[in-house]
Amino acid sequence: MYALPRAYAKASAGIARNDERYLEFSQLHKIYPTPKGPLTVVEDVNLKLRKGEFVSLIGHSGCGKSTVLTMAAGLNPISKGAIVLDGTYVEGADPERAVVFQSPNLFPWLSARENVAIGVDRVYPTASRAERQDVVEYYLERVGLVNAMNKSASEMSNGMRQRVGIARAFALSPKLLLLDEPFGMLDSLTRWELQEVLMEVWDRTKVTAVCVTHDVDEAILLADRVVMMTNGPQATIGKITEVNLPRPRTRKALLSHPDYYAYREEIIGFLEEYEHGHKKEAA
Amino acid sequence: MAVLELSNIRKDFGSQTILNGIDLAVEDGEFVAILGFSGTGKTTLINLMAGLEKPTAGSVTFRDKPVTGPGPERGVVFQSYALMPWLTVTSNIALAVRSAMPKLPAKDLAARVQKYIKMVGLTHAATRRPAELSGGMRQRVGIARALAMDPEILLLDEPLSALDALTRGNLADEIEAIWEADRKTVVLITNDVDEAIVLADRILCLDPNGTMGAEFRVTLPRPRGRTAMNHDPAFKALRAEVTGHLIAAGAHATE
Amino acid sequence: MTAIDPSQLAEAREAKRTRRLTRINKAEGWFKVIGLPFMAPLLRAIAGDDPRGQMKLLWQTLFVPILSILCFLGLWAVLAPKVHTSLGTIPGPAQVWSQAVALDAAADREAERRVAFYERQEERNAKLIADGQRDKVQNREYTGRPTYYDQIWTSIKTVFMGFVLATLVAVPLGIAAGLSPTVNAAINPLVQIFKPVSPLAWLPIVTMVVSALASGDGGMSRSFIISAITVTLCSLWPTLINTSLGVASIDKDLVNVGKVLKLSPWARVTRLVLPSALPLIFTGLRLSLGVGWMVLIAAEMLAQNPGLGKFVWDEFQNGSSDSLARIMVAVLTIGIIGFLLDRMMFAIQNLITFSDKR
Secondary structure, eight states, X not given: OOOOOHHHHHXXXXXXXXXXXXXXXXXXXXXXXXXXXXXXXXXXXXXXXXXXXXXXXXOOTTSSHHHHHHHHHTSSOOSEEEEEETTEEOOSOOTTEEEEOSSOOOOTTSBHHHHHHHHHHHHOTTSOHHHHHHHHHHHHHHTTOGGGTTSBGGGSOHHHHHHHHHHHHHHTOOSEEEEXXXXXXXXXXXXXXXXXXXXXXXXXXXXXXXXXXXXXXXXXXXXXXXXXXXXXXXXXXXXXXXXXXXXXXXXXHHHXXXXXXXXXXXXXXXXHHTTSSSHHHHO | OXXXXXXXXXXXXXXXXXXXXXXXXXXXXXXXXXXXXXXXXXXHHHHHHHTSSOOSEEEEEETTEEOOSOOTTXXXXXXXXXXXXXXOHHHHHHHHHHHHOTTSOHHXXXXXXXXXXXXXXXXXXXXXXXXXXXXXXXXHHHHHHHHHXXXXXXXXXXXXXXXXXXXXHHHHHHHXXXXXXXOOEEEEEESOHHHHHXXXXXXXXXXXXXXXXXXXXXXXXXXXXXXXXXXOHHHHHHHHHHHHHHHHHHHXXXX | OOOOOHHHHHHHHHHXXXXXXXXXXXXXXXXXXTTOTTHHHHHHHHHTSOHHHHXXXXXXXXXXXXXXXXXXXXXXXXXXXGOEXXXXXXXXXXXXXXXXXXXXXXXXXXXXXXXHHHHHHHHHHHHHXXXXXXXXXXXXXXXXXXXXXXXXXXXXXXXXXXXXXXXXXXXXXXXXXXXXXXXXXXXXXXXXXXXXXXXXXXXXXXXHHHHHHOOSOSSSOHHHHHHHHHHHHHHHHHHHHHHHHHHHTSOHHHHHHHHHTTOOHHHIIIIIIHHHHHHHHHHHHHHHHHHHHHHHHHHHHHHTOTTHHHHHHHHHHXXXXXXXXXXXXXXXXXXXXXXXXXXXXXXHHHHHSOOXXX
């Protein structure tokens, strides 16, 4: 009964050219020119994602993880190296790469439905009006906004707005979903709820996703692999951990899973190793 | 002996009851964490303790005297740091010390300010203004300011909520170390389970309907390193138990 | 013997260049404040930092404004001769420029005459003293026509007088209104009613009151006081409104800090309220000075205060063939001085208020 809407299924049915290397970062660099000479923020990032894989990117603030994400989104030019998504080079922003930011940037005078519809109308040009409506409603339902579809964004709490943000991103039927600390502004309960909402919607669509986060529990809960980044400048990938926990996951089940704390310790250990040296400045 | 006591507190805003039937006694030298989600009236609760707000019914007493307004014996650390943006780190702290101890000679005042700046590790940034500091550094100033007034009790109103998860963990460890040094009475308001477990002797859950929920004693040995605790079965059990209680209480409220 | 290592030399040069660029970057904020945003890229280009990037900035900050001014002058020159008035055609830029030069020359001549007058008086007095007729010595003030520069100076003095009066009234009142909702409720309706009143409506009332109260001697002429007070009445409001807004919107947490610290009322105002509200107070002051300068010209026209307003009015009444060009000189002068006054306030604001960006 929760089948994907027809328009969405049609739009996402394209056959991937290479499932094993669906998204590839190769020798990715970000260099900013400064009066004192070029500053390398991100250095030589190499990463391959399978189609349908969820990867968390974790590191200290200022380590360039958001820079990597914005480059993948096409919002920030690539200095050296390349990002290839499904056989094409990433260049400029495109709805096939949807981004969820920390604040969802909704149009405050539009309702939840209209906010989601704006994007949907653009990416399903051949679908009928009813089909597009279906897509919008389907995702708003999935994120738990059945009763608030016609509420305007300005009347919503932060948590509800971010739900709309998630619905909007998924409804675009993107090839790649990019999440930039999506729950950073929310309090813990709302954060936990939204992490589960995200997991639920993602389990249905299995869209390839990269999530930047500070939160160790969030990184483990969401991801198939946790990618840990060293400190910037010249930040790069320090370590990658494969998370072999059963899906679908819930927070409660994970907390009692015997392997969970081993993953947690590994990641916290890595992060602690990298905070010495400039601990005071970082904090 | 209870230092700060709240008995049968109710607080209404308009027709809405935010807090109801709150009884709470904070013992001398104890570190109490009040854990709850947003909208549970946590900040209202600490404002009542600080004397910034008055209860609709019930009483707040500090060392057996009723609390009628704010005072320097109850130091407050705010979630938004609340530093004067036009003052340097030193001047921000000096302003507090001067008003808490008006008779202190200038030399002693300067020494006192320096001592607390050093305690939070900001000596190198003493002449900077808040805008030139990271969030974590700003909150260190907020903590130093509260401590420098030599309060009898320290009220921490979600001091780490505005920081990212990693900075939050670091600063929590540091607050624990500072607290170890002189074991002042502390009330911490937080929405983070880990923070409460790392810091507190006692965790009180504030339920979404504005009443006190479950209470947990934290008997883990100090210092409680964040990495090492991942081995500790007592920690894992407590974390699962507290989280479970919160999720249940939260689900109950949204039904 | 030590040879000079060329790489060391290059390093020293590089270090010097970096230092120079840092200094330019620091100065950049100030160039923007005083209205010369093109200075920083110009200096950087000269120092040899990314000349192509700097050219782009220069194009934006220097060449585009210059081009737009040239276009304006061109249009003016072409269109002006096509409009015929009772005083002849509208003057073009060239005629206006020649009138500006003529006004300057007239000021020079006036200065010479003044010097000559005093010389003659000295001479006469010296002669009288030599003849032993000391009781006949007379020292009279020169009473020539005010020059264009005198008129500008009078206008500036008048506007500052009015502005200072307005500030002295508006800031304390604004602080009181911001701190106390009661005071605010009391003041607010009056503010709303009097704020939109035009200076031309105030002027007759001010004239009557000043004429009744002030005798007009003692350094300040009546017309000066009338113009200044009219400026005060019109420029009061932006400062008052912004001050009370600034005071009322202090961060609630900072107010709580003040309560926890038990600051005395005086300490609260000086250490908490004023510094917090200063940016908005200054925004108000800048608006006030701008309003005051606009109002002043109208007030001077009617009050016959010998400033730029009277100059424009006299030229209009005069109706010679040069009058329109002279009025245009005055219009440009008024515009440029208004701009400079605003920049000055902006610079002071940047100097003394805290900013989150620094």
